[in-house]
Amino acid sequence: MSTYFKHGSWNVHCDVCGFKFKADEVQKRWDGLIVCSKDYEQDHPQKYLRVHEDRQDVPFVRKQSDDTYLNVCYMWDRSVYADLASADCATADNTTYTYVFLYTLKYGYTPGYATPAYSFDGWFLPQYA
Secondary structure, three states: OOOOOOOOOOEEEOOOOOOEEEHHHOEEOOOOOEEOOOOOOOOOHHHHOOOOOOOOOOOOOOOOOOOOOOOOOOOOOOOOOOOOOOOOOOOOOOOOOOHHHHHHHHHOOOOOOOOOOEOOOOOEOOOOO
């Protein structure tokens, strides 16, 4: 740190601590400052990483299909009985099952008799005598 002669070198002050050094004892830091060996810091290596762009779009797009209506016909919907059949499902010659059997399948009880205490959705149905 004292002033002395060294052939081919000169005196330089450190930009951080301010002490005097010879020119061959200082280095240029990443931020452009001329510093001594105690004040020298390496630049962070991840500062220079190159990140490849990630494509966020999909390679192809298909048009969204329209909703498809699926008609489901139950046994009682296909019958010829007026209060059981559906308009899209009924067939004129479908008399395989009796009216009482199909009615019991659809509503859960036989017509003309007392209704059950519980319906299919679990709600209580009061009984009147």
